[in-house]
Amino acid sequence: MHTLPDYPCYLNGAYTPLCDAKISVMDRGFIFGDGIYEVVPVYAGRLFRFEEHMARLDHSLAELRIANPLGRDQWREIATTLVASHARHSSANGQNGLNRNHLVYIQITRGVALRDHAMPQDITPTVFAMATQMNLPSATQRSQGVACVTADDFRWEKAHIKSTSLLGAVFARQIGVDAGAVETVMFRNGYLSEAASSNVWLVQDGTLIGPPKDNLVLEGIRFGLMEDICRAQGIPFQLRRITREEVLHADELLLTSATKEVLAITTLDGQPVANGQPGPVYAQLYAGYTAATLAA
Ligand code: PDD
Numbered sequence: 329m330h331t332l333p334d335y336p337c338y339l340n341g342a343y344t345p346l347c348d349a350k351i352s353v354m355d356r357g358f359i360f361g362d363g364i365y366e367v368v369p370v371y372a373g374r375l376f377r378f379e380e381h382m383a384r385l386d387h388s389l390a391e392l393r394i395a396n397p398l399g400r401d402q403w404r405e406i407a408t409t410l411v412a413s414h415a416r417h418s419s420a421n422g423q424n425g426l427n428r429n430h431l432v433y434i435q436i437t438r439g440v441a442l443r444d445h446a447m448p449q450d451i452t453p454t455v456f457a458m459a460t461q462m463n464l465p466s467a468t469q470r471s472q473g474v475a476c477v478t479a480d481d482f483r484w485e486k487a488h489i490k491s492t493s494l495l496g497a498v499f500a501r502q503i504g505v506d507a508g509a510v511e512t513v514m515f516r517n518g519y520l521s522e523a524a525s526s527n528v529w530l531v532q533d534g535t536l537i538g539p540p541k542d543n544l545v546l547e548g549i550r551f552g553l554m555e556d557i558c559r560a561q562g563i564p565f566q567l568r569r570i571t572r573e574e575v576l577h578a579d580e581l582l583l584t585s586a587t588k589e590v591l592a593i594t595t596l597d598g599q600p601v602a603n604g605q606p607g608p609v610y611a612q613l614y615a616g617y618t619a620a621t622l623a624a
Contacts, residue, residue, distance in 0.1 A: 335417035337458035338406050343413075346458055355454050357437030360445070361493030363454070364388035369462055369586045370411050370430040371621045378404065380549045385434065388490045394438055397453050406457055407432045414459035429462040431586065435492060465591050470614075473594030473606045474510035474583070478572075479503045481514035481521045481544070488543045500524035511583055513575070513596065520570040521545050526588055529554065531580035531609045535564040550584035557616035563609060580607035589617050 332347035339349045356362035366388075368381045382400055389396050398406070411430050418428060439451035465474075483496030501524035504512040511523040520539050522528055527548040529538045536558050541547045558565035575581065581593035581601045590613045592606035 336410065336413045337456065338410060339456050340454060351454055352440045354440050354442065355437055356439060356441060357435070357454060357492055359443055361491065363435055363437030363492040364392060364490050365433065365435040365492050366490060367586045368407065368432040370432060371624060372429065373411060373415065374624045375407055376621055376624045377549050377553065380552060384490060384549065389436065391489045392438065393447060394436065394453055397436065397455050410457060410459035429464065430459050431462045432457060432459050462587060465588060469591065473592035475508065475595040476511045476513050476523065476593045477504055477507045477509045477597050478513050478515065481516040485543055487521065487545055488547060490546055497524045515572050516544055518572050520575055523583060526583040526585035527551060529582040529584065530570060530575055530578035531607060532574065532578060534609065535566055536609060537566045537568065537570060539570055540567050548584055549586070550590065553620065554584060554613065557613055561612050561616055563612060578602065580609050582610055582613070590614050
């Protein structure tokens, strides 16, 4: 069994050591995966794109017909408190906690009720949040890019909800792990959707192209950020359906997520992507990303 750390997490209004936090076995998050989550990156103590993460949390909750149990200020206060406690805990354990980057994980489930698939009315949502260390890509991954594999997108058709029903993503990710790859790039009916826990982009003739923002992909917070960086740097930006053929012949392929930031895919199914090296558009986007995190 993994030993859980004892720094504080937030559960239903109180701060509790993570190793002691408990919920009911009848929580609908446990029984049905009936909940949503967010993962917010924190650079040197500064929450990055927090408002955007909160807006997506609201959208996910609205899809599940759950009212947000807390206001923006309360969420910010909780996130800040958790990060500060985690940093103190890390320092006390000999790590340079104050300069480290963190992730704030937030989860809200519908709450506790006797088992019945239909959405019960008038139950109190379960609210959980914790801070963890953020492990960013290694120097080698940055300079050489990463290997990915492809798979059919067998997940459900509500991928736009950041739901804790993640078995499809777990299977997808494990396909990559079993193949020694960092991510699994998925296609639905021959069109690119996304990876198990990241968005996927291609570069064609200098244009950054992503799939449409529809129900088949999670609109990563980095969707908006890529658009902003492209605008600032004069890189043409497009969202449209992307065929498997286009992906296989891309000039560059990229992943984005809170933890990968923007990362070059240099091998796909064992074949090099273009010349097998991170490309110039990647370099520009990563520079823009780093600048944005420093300015946050
Ligand atoms: N994953 N698509 C999926 C399916 C994801 O799970 C994620 C994020 C993304 C990228 O979203 P963002 O840019 O907001 O991180 C796209 C998070 C990091 C996770 O599940 O841990």
